[in-house]
Amino acid sequence: MIDLVNGSGSYVYDQNGTAYLDFMSGIAVSNLGHKNPKVMQALHEQSQKIWHSSNLYTNHLQESIAEKLTMGKNYLAFFCNSGTEANEAAIKLARKATGRPKIISFLQSFHGRTYGALSATGQPQLQQGFFPIVEGFDYVPYNQLEALKELLDENVAAVMLEVIQGEGGVIPAEKAWLQAVAKLCKANGSLLIIDEIQTGMGRTGNFYAFEAYQIEPDIITLAKALANGIPVGAMLGKKELAEAFGPGSHGTTFGGNNLAMKVAETVVSQINQPEFLADVKAKGAFLKAELAKLTGESEKVVEVRGEGLMLGVQLDSAETLQTVIQTLKQEKLLAIKAGGNVLRLLPPLTISQSELEKGVAIINQAILQ
Numbered sequence: 001m002i003d004l005v006n007g008s009g010s011y012v013y014d015q016n017g018t019a020y021l022d023f024m025s026g027i028a029v030s031n032l033g034h035k036n037p038k039v040m041q042a043l044h045e046q047s048q049k050i051w052h053s054s055n056l057y058t059n060h061l062q063e064s065i066a067e068k069l070t071m072g073k074n075y076l077a078f079f080c081n082s083g084t085e086a087n088e089a090a091i092k093l094a095r096k097a098t099g100r101p102k103i104i105s106f107l108q109s110f111h112g113r114t115y116g117a118l119s120a121t122g123q124p125q126l127q128q129g130f131f132p133i134v135e136g137f138d139y140v141p142y143n144q145l146e147a148l149k150e151l152l153d154e155n156v157a158a159v160m161l162e163v164i165q166g167e168g169g170v171i172p173a174e175k176a177w178l179q180a181v182a183k184l185c186k187a188n189g190s191l192l193i194i195d196e197i198q199t200g201m202g203r204t205g206n207f208y209a210f211e212a213y214q215i216e217p218d219i220i221t222l223a224k225a226l227a228n229g230i231p232v233g234a235m236l237g238k239k240e241l242a243e244a245f246g247p248g249s250h251g252t253t254f255g256g257n258n259l260a261m262k263v264a265e266t267v268v269s270q271i272n273q274p275e276f277l278a279d280v281k282a283k284g285a286f287l288k289a290e291l292a293k294l295t296g297e298s299e300k301v302v303e304v305r306g307e308g309l310m311l312g313v314q315l316d317s318a319e320t321l322q323t324v325i326q327t328l329k330q331e332k333l334l335a336i337k338a339g340g341n342v343l344r345l346l347p348p349l350t351i352s353q354s355e356l357e358k359g360v361a362i363i364n365q366a367i368l369q
C-alpha cells in the first residue's frame with residue numbers, strides 16, 4: 001500500500017521515499033502543487049495569529065476572499081468545509097429562496113455523499129443501501145434537452161450540474177446545450193446551480209469552467225482546490241437570494257475559519273491571474289494533443305476529452321483501465337479513474353513542461369505496451 005508522507009511541487013513521496021509524478025493532485029485539490037511556498041507562508045503566518053473565531057464576529061478574511069471569488073459580481077458567499085456541504089447549502093438555498101421543492105440534476109453526475117448532495121447525484125450505485133434518500137430529486141440525460149424540458153415546471157427550484165462531469169467520466173457540457181439550459185431555467189424561474197467543485201479554481205484554464213460558456217449561474221459551489229488541501233468549501237449565491245439565508249437559517253461552526261480563509265486567499269490570488277490561466281490552457285492543449293495521438297495508435301483508446309488540465313482518456317474497457325492505472329503506478333505516475341473506463345488526469349496546474357513530457361512518455365508506454 002502506498003502511504004504518501006511527503007510532497008514537493010509535482011511529486012509525492014511514499015513511506016519508502018519512492019517518488020511519484022502526481023497526475024491526480026489528491027483528486028483536483030493540490031492545484032498549486034505540494035509545499036507551494038506562498039501557501040505555506042500564508043498557513044504559517046495565520047497559524048501564529050488566530051485559527052478560528054466563529055461566525056459570530058466579522059471576519060475580514062472571509063470578506064476579502066469572498067470579494068476575490070465573486071470578482072465584483074452580484075454574489076454573496078457562504079463558507080463551509082467541503083464540497084458536499086457547499087452543495088447542501090446550495091440545495092437548501094434554492095428551495096427556500098424559490099419556495100419550490102424539486103431539484104433536477106443529471107445522470108452520471110457527482111455532487112457529494114451527504115443526504116442532499118447524494119440525492120442530487122445521478123448514480124444509482126452510489127445511493128444503493130442508503131434509502132430512503134431525500135425526496136424531490138429527478139435525473140435527466142446530460143447534454144440532452146428533451147427530458148429536461150419535460151420536467152421543468154413551476155415546482156422546479158433548481159437545475160444543478162457540473163460543467164465537466166468529473167467522477168462520471170470527464171464528460172464536458174456542450175456549449176449550445178448549457179446555454180439552452182441556462183435560458184430554460186431563467187424562463188421557468190428555476191435557479192441554475194453550477195457545481196465547480198472539481199472544475200473550478202483554474203482547473204480547466206478559466207478560473208471557473210462556466211466562464212467558457214457565457215452563462216451566469218445563480219449559485220456556484222466550490223471546494224477541493226480552494227485552499228490547496230486545507231479543508232474548505234464555498235457557496236456563492238446571487239445577492240437577491242440572500243434574504244432566504246438570513247441569520248439562524250443555515251450555518252456551520254468551522255466554515256470560513258481564519259486558517260482556511262487565509263490560505264484560500266493566497267491560493268485564489270495566485271490562480272486567478274491571466275498569465276497563470278493562459279499557462280494552464282497552453283499546458284492542457286499540449287497534454288490533450290499528445291494524448292489524442294494515442295487514439296490513432298491504439299485500439300484501446302476510444303476518446304480523449306476534457307479542458308485545460310482536467311483530461312480523460314476513455315479506454316475500451318474497465319479491465320484495460322485497471323491494467324493501465326496499475327502500470328502507471330509501477331512506473332511511478334499516479335492517476336485515477338472516472339466513470340467505468342476513463343483514465344482521469346489532473347496534474348497540479350503548476351506542473352512544468354518537462355514534467356508533462358515525462359508524464360506523457362509514461363502514459364504512452366503504459367497504454368501502448
Ligand SMILES: Cc1ncc(COP(=O)(O)O)c(C=O)c1O
Nearest residue numbers: 082083084110111112197198223
Ligand atoms: C463535482 C463534485 N461535487 C462535489 C464533490 C464532493 O466534494 P467533497 O468530497 O469535498 O464533499 C466532488 C468530489 O469529488 C465533486 O467532484
